[in-house]
Amino acid sequence: DGGITQSPKYLFRKEGQNVTLSCEQNLNHDAMYWYRQDPGQGLRLIYYSQIVNDFQKGDIAEGYSVSREKKESFPLTVTSAQKNPTAFYLCASSTNQAYAGELFFGEGSRLTVL
Amino acid sequence: QKEVEQNSGPLSVPEGAIASLNCTYSDRGSQSFFWYRQYSGKSPELIMFIYSNGDKEDGRFTAQLNKASQYVSLLIRDSQPSDSATYLCAVPKPAEYGNKLVFGAGTILRVKS
Numbered sequence: 001d002g003g004i005t006q007s008p009k010y011l012f013r014k015e016g017q018n019v020t021l022s023c024e025q026n027l028n029h030d031a032m033y034w035y036r037q038d039p040g041q042g043l044r045l046i047y048y049s050q051i052v053n054d055f056q057k058g059d060i061a062e063g064y065s066v067s068r069e070k071k072e073s074f075p076l077t078v079t080s081a082q083k084n085p086t087a088f089y090l091c092a093s094s095t096n097q098a099y100a101g102e103l104f105f106g107e108g109s110r111l112t113v114l
Numbered sequence: 115q116k117e118v119e120q121n122s123g124p125l126s127v128p129e130g131a132i133a134s135l136n137c138t139y140s141d142r143g144s145q146s147f148f149w150y151r152q153y154s155g156k157s158p159e160l161i162m163f164i165y166s167n168g169d170k171e172d173g174r175f176t177a178q179l180n181k182a183s184q185y186v187s188l189l190i191r192d193s194q195p196s197d198s199a200t201y202l203c204a205v206p207k208p209a210e211y212g213n214k215l216v217f218g219a220g221t222i223l224r225v226k227s
Contacts (some may be wrong), residue, residue: 033214040122042202042219043158058214090157101148102205105157105213 002027006091013078013085021076021109023091030095032074036060036087046089049074052091066095069112078111086113115140118205120218129227132189137203137218140184147179149184152220158202162188189192193225 004025013019025032031050035043044048045058049068063082068074068101074093092103119138127133131210146165150158163173164170164177164186190197200220209215 031222035217040219043217045214045216048214075212101163102160103150103158105159108157 004091004106006099006109007054009107009109013036013059015113016026017079018079019080019111021078021089021091021111023033023074023095023106024072025074025091025104025106026059027095027104028071028073028092029104030071030092031093032068033092033094034058034064034066034074034076035090035092037090037108043090046076060064107112116218117141117216118218120201120221122219122221124222124224126224127193129193129195129225131193131225133193133205133223133225135166135188135201135221135223136185137187137191138159138185139203139205141205141207142181142184143208144205146206147177147204147205148206148215149175149177149188150203150204152200154199154203174199190223193223195225195227198223198225 007022027090034046037043044060047066049055052071055066055067065077077110090107090108101103119139149162152158162175162177164179167181170177174191178187201206202220202221203218204215
């Protein structure tokens with residue numbers, strides 16, 4: 001079955017630690033995205049990538065980093081510079097590079113900073 | 115002004131009633147609009163999209179777009195308890211502003227049996 005796999009589903013982190021969230025897709029989609037969701041705030045874009053070896057900052061990129069070395073993979077690192085990292089993180093992909101209308105989401109990763 | 119605005123709700127409707135969810139947007143040039151449904155603790159899934167003015171029906175769902183007033187709505191007929199979820203309105207930014215989807219904060223819908 002084609003889809004997007006995010007791991008881990010739940011992650012606890014101590015302050016000052018970097019963590020990396022995995023996102024893998026087998027849909028052969030060119031574009032991939034990372035969103036953050038906080039209660040009552042909808043989804044906010046962190047980073048996106050339209051092609052391998054290229055990515056752009058979204059609206060809230062500070063404290064995060066990504067890489068796109070393979071078409072299938074788009075990992076997100078939450079660094080210690082992110083002031084309030086506790087959130088629900090969603091990875092998504094789409095076929096259309098012209099605009100991201102139809103997004104396919106992974107199941108999400110819930111990060112809690114202790 | 116937020117790019118995409120929704121009433122957070124919750125909107126409570128009895129089973130079998132029509133649920134009406136509204137969304138306003140700021141960019142007059144927007145041409146396409148998307149509705150996602152998100153169950154509690156789950157990821158969003160696309161349920162409807164609409165391009166330009168008019169109505170679009172898909173089963174119990176109808177999307178309505180009024181470009182003059184810059185709002186898009188989602189009607190759910192014969193609402194079921196399984197429709198209880200958060201509904202997210204989303205609008206793509208033009209390519210020159212980055213190929214990304216801007217989401218509203220979502221409206222919580224509760225269908226009571």
